[in-house]
Amino acid sequence: MSAENRFDSDQPLHPKARQILLAAFDAGWADPRRRSRDAALARTLVSGAKESLAAGLGVRTDELCLVGEGSLSSTLALEGALLSRSGTLVTSRIERAEILAIAASRPDSVTIPVDFQGRLNLDALAKELHDGVGVLSLQAANGEVGTVQPLEDAAELATQYGIPVHIDLGVGAGRVQLPAQWSYASADSRTWCGPTGIGVYAIKTGARWRYPWVTSQERREVGTYSIPLALAAAAALESWQEDEKAEAERLFKFVAQIRQAANSVLDVDVVGDPLERVPNIVTFSAMYCDGESLVEEFGREGFSVGSGSACTSDQLQPSHVLAAMGALTHGNVRVSLPHFVLGEEINRFCNIIPVAIANVRRQVQR
Amino acid sequence: MSKIVIDATGMACPLPIILLSQRISEMAVGERLTLLADDPAAIFDVPAWCRMTGNSLESNDNSTFEIRRTS
Numbered sequence: 001m002s003a004e005n006r007f008d009s010d011q012p013l014h015p016k017a018r019q020i021l022l023a024a025f026d027a028g029w030a031d032p033r034r035r036s037r038d039a040a041l042a043r044t045l046v047s048g049a050k051e052s053l054a055a056g057l058g059v060r061t062d063e064l065c066l067v068g069e070g071s072l073s074s075t076l077a078l079e080g081a082l083l084s085r086s087g088t089l090v091t092s093r094i095e096r097a098e099i100l101a102i103a104a105s106r107p108d109s110v111t112i113p114v115d116f117q118g119r120l121n122l123d124a125l126a127k128e129l130h131d132g133v134g135v136l137s138l139q140a141a142n143g144e145v146g147t148v149q150p151l152e153d154a155a156e157l158a159t160q161y162g163i164p165v166h167i168d169l170g171v172g173a174g175r176v177q178l179p180a181q182w183s184y185a186s187a188d189s190r191t192w193c194g195p196t197g198i199g200v201y202a203i204k205t206g207a208r209w210r211y212p213w214v215t216s217q218e219r220r221e222v223g224t225y226s227i228p229l230a231l232a233a234a235a236a237l238e239s240w241q242e243d244e245k246a247e248a249e250r251l252f253k254f255v256a257q258i259r260q261a262a263n264s265v266l267d268v269d270v271v272g273d274p275l276e277r278v279p280n281i282v283t284f285s286a287m288y289c290d291g292e293s294l295v296e297e298f299g300r301e302g303f304s305v306g307s308g309s310a311c312t313s314d315q316l317q318p319s320h321v322l323a324a325m326g327a328l329t330h331g332n333v334r335v336s337l338p339h340f341v342l343g344e345e346i347n348r349f350c351n352i353i354p355v356a357i358a359n360v361r362r363q364v365q366r
Numbered sequence: 367m368s369k370i371v372i373d374a375t376g377m378a379c380p381l382p383i384i385l386l387s388q389r390i391s392e393m394a395v396g397e398r399l400t401l402l403a404d405d406p407a408a409i410f411d412v413p414a415w416c417r418m419t420g421n422s423l424e425s426n427d428n429s430t431f432e433i434r435r436t437s
Contacts, residue, residue, distance in 0.1 A: 269418060287418065288384050310407045311378060318379075318407040328414040329407045330379040364380060 005345050007298075008306040009143060009171075009336045014193035017236035021195065024228035032227070042227055049227075049234035056237040057169070057187065058178050059202040066200060068225035070188030073199030074098050074168050076222070077186040078137050079212035080203070081166055082106075087134025090163075092120050092149075093324035095139055099168055100320070102137075117273040118147035118325045125154055129161050135184075136165045140172025144308055144321045144334055145272030146255075146281030148176060155179035164207055171278055174241050175248070183207040194236035195229045243339040244279075251279040251337050254346045258282050258335060261350035265357055271327040280337040283308065285322070289331030289360040297356035298333070303349055306334035331360070368432065370399040375429070379407040383415050386433065390421065393435050404429040 006012070013021070024045070032043040047061070054061040067073055075098055082089060082102075089109040091099055103109040110128045113121050120138065129136070136158040141148045155165045156179075164183035169176070173187040182204060189198035203209045203220065211219050259270050259282055267287035286294065291309025298305045306312075308319025309332040318329030337346075372389055374382035382403035389399060401412065412431045416423040420437035 267418065269414070285414075287415065288380050288387070290378075290380055309379075310405070316406065318410060323410040326410070326414060326417070328418065329410050330383065364384065 005303045005341070005349070006338055007335045007341075007349070008304050009334075011190075011193050011336075011338055013195055013232070014236040014239050016239040017194055017232040020235040021228050021232040024231040045227055045231055049230045052234040052238055053200055054202070056174055056192075056234075056241055057185065057200065057202065059185065060205065063202045063204055064200065065203065065221045066198060066225050066230055067222050068197055068199075068229070070190055070196065070199040071098055072222070073186040073188060073201040074166075075102065076199075076212065077184040077201040077203070077209075078102055078135065078166050078168075080209040081135045081164060081184050081207075083210040083212050084208035085134050085164075087132055087163075089135055089137060090125070090128050090133050091137040092139070094118060094142055094144075094321040095137065096143070096168060096170060099137055099139075114324050116271075116326055117276075118142050118145045118271065118321065119273060119276070120149050120154060122150060122153055122157070126157055129157055129163060131161055133158075133161065133163050136163050137168065138165065139168045139170050140176040140178075141170060141278045142272070142321060143171040143281070144319060145283045145325070146171070146277035147273040148172065148276050148278060151176070151179040155181040171281065174237055175244055175278065184209070189229075189233035189236065192233075192237045192240035194233035194240075197226060198229045198233040200233070240339075247339045248279045250343075251339070251341070254337055254341065254343070255280060255282045255335075257346060258350060258353075259284070261353050262286075262333075265354045268357065269328045271322065271325060281335065282337075283322075283332065283334045285309075285328035286331035286333070286357045286360070287328060288364060289357060290364060291330060291332045293360040293363060294331060294333050294356055297359055298349075298352065301348075301352050301356075303352070306336070308332045308334055331357075367430075368398040368400045370397070372399060372401045374401060374403040374405075374408075377403065377405060379405050379411050381405075382408050383411055386412070386415065387419070390433065390435050395435050395437070398424065398432060398434045401431040401433060402429060403431065 054064040166184040169187040186201040262284040270284040291307035292311040310318040422434045422436045424432040
């Protein structure tokens with residue numbers, strides 16, 4: 001068996017971030033809110049990291065906030081936005097679990113359907129926007145199928161009613177531009193091969209927002225977070241964006257190659273937009289296969305892939321994204337290509353697709 | 367309910383879909399069958415299978431699917 005190719009969304013820390021992380025644990029240990037000299041150094045380090053993160057995500061430094069748990073960034077950004085005004089939440093059916101949980105906790109929320117490619121239905125959105133809507137929350141791009149959302153059009157529609165827009169950057173972080181009319185944004189440092197344990201959110205200058213938890217003072221951030229992790233997240237974003245610039249075109253073509261290879265197998269559904277997508281994500285479902293066995297087949301050949309099939313999830317529920325798109329949920333394989341993946345590995349992967357599917361179909365029929 | 371019934375209750379996907387496809391391939395175009403399937407994926411996968419194979423999902427109610435062979 002060859003070395004493991006990580007074709008799932010779980011990517012190791014960027015090597016540049018690792019260097020910074022080790023150095024920063026020596027320098028950035030103090031609480032930047034105190035007044036000592038070490039605290040002053042810590043403050044300088046944090047503001048440098050924030051400046052760099054803000055530049056990478058396309059927001060102003062004073063709009064940017066950090067939280068010491070990646071998945072909390074979207075909760076903070078959106079809950080704070082909803083608290084600051086009356087009105088309902090409108091979002092889509094293919095958002096991440098954190099966002100859908102907020103929608104589920106508010107009985108008057110509306111979730112907008114998507115088309116077969118996983119793109120937000122703008123006509124359906126237009127019908128649901130009115131003066132009674134408090135916030136529109138949308139993802140920049142879908143992490144399971146790669147489809148990039150029509151953010152500019154959606155934000156424009158919302159702005160006609162004065163509805164502020166929250167963008168969950170997700171896999172679009174660092175590569176999909178925020179729409180001109182954004183008010184809140186959130187991201188997780190792991191998306192750009194940064195460390196676990198840093199979430200980033202931004203509140204646009206002038207946008208209303210209220211801290212969503214009990215607090216004795218007005219605040220935008222929860223409190224302390226690891227400064228070394230914040231520095232590493234900033235270094236990772238900077239390096240990852242350089243890599244992405246160099247790699248995007250190659251990855252885009254590799255995904256097209258995988259899509260074609262999967263499409264040429266009988267009874268396989270390749271889902272997500274073939275063109276309006278992030279460069280490195282592709283998902284397909286093979287009829288009459290179970291997802292778990294397919295993942296194992298690829299694993300035996302040295303490729304670790306993800307799956308949205310029910311049999312691979314802890315709750316034994318199929319992916320809500322595939323379900324909302326009307327795509328086949330069984331026999332699902334989800335691929336996220338890393339930067340600098342070798343072309344020969346893509347060729348090998350493409351050659352394995354028909355073999356893996358045939359093997360699983362044979363087992364299942366038995 | 368149709369005369370032909372596949373009871374896939376308690377089976378996990380893709381088994382209900384495999385049984386559906388095997389049985390329908392033995393039927394004439396225009397014939398109908400009833401599939402009973404309570405797997406949480408069936409409610410999404412039966413319509414997707416019909417779309418991909420060009421068959422017609424006539425009704426879909428509470429784990430009971432009526433499918434007509436149209437191709």
